[in-house]
Ligand SMILES: Nc1ncnc2c1ncn2[C@@H]1O[C@H](COP(=O)(O)OP(=O)(O)OP(=O)(O)O)[C@@H](O)[C@H]1O
């Protein structure tokens with residue numbers, strides 16, 4: 001399920017600067033996947049974790065691309081074997097981040113981005129990686145606009161949309177737990193906002209040798 005980047009075999013990592021871990025979260029329908037699509041073009045070196053989920057694929061989604069689509073039994077096995085960095089149940093399905101690929105990329109010096117829900121972001125924060133993780137909240141311009149986007153996407157039946165919007169009320173209240181907020185009013189501006197957070201100097205790093 002995981003792939004290992006060249007040079008990430010654990011043999012020559014002492015001289016490699018560790019990659020940075022970014023977590024992008026926010027309510028369902030705010031535009032996380034859309035903005036990440038643009039971010040891929042802006043930051044081609046960034047590695048995006050592919051989550052596992054028990055949700056069925058939407059039209060056009062492929063196993064190993066948007067998600068690893070697994071059944072409930074396989075998901076439970078991954079959790080019990082300690083192979084999930086974090087996982088959560090969201091609106092009737094389970095979602096989780098495969099641990100090994102993330103740790104291998106970070107050790108190989110590659111920056112990593114997780115697109116996960118608020119429950120998962122909290123778990124990352126309290127995990128061994130929590131101290132180094134940068135948590136970013138993608139916020140909608142308003143709740144009504146969030147609902148318009150989720151309904152307009154047309155991928156979920158009405159009861160699922162209702163469950164996602166109910167979850168969104170709690171998720172929006174969690175914004176203050178994050179290191180940064182980017183408001184997704186305009187896709188280009190939101191992408192630029194994320195890029196600005198991700199390409200800046202690391203905390204404590206030397207920015208000038210003069
Ligand atoms: N800035 C924006 N202005 C208008 N529409 C937007 C904007 N950003 C995203 N959208 C639209 O909102 C809908 C939801 O976007 P998207 O699927 O990227 O959300 P998401 O946060 O990834 O959702 P989920 O968490 O459910 O996967 C899509 O139809 C997308 O085209």
Ligand SMILES: Nc1nc2c(ncn2[C@@H]2O[C@H](COP(=O)(O)O)[C@@H](O)[C@H]2O)c(=O)[nH]1
Pocket residue numbers: 026027028032051052055086087088090095096097115116117118119120121
């Ligand atoms: N805690 C986690 N949440 C995840 C993960 N992968 C995706 N998600 C979040 O789930 C919801 C719903 O996603 P959808 O694709 O069904 O619309 C959304 O908020 C995602 O960010 C994960 O690995 N862990």
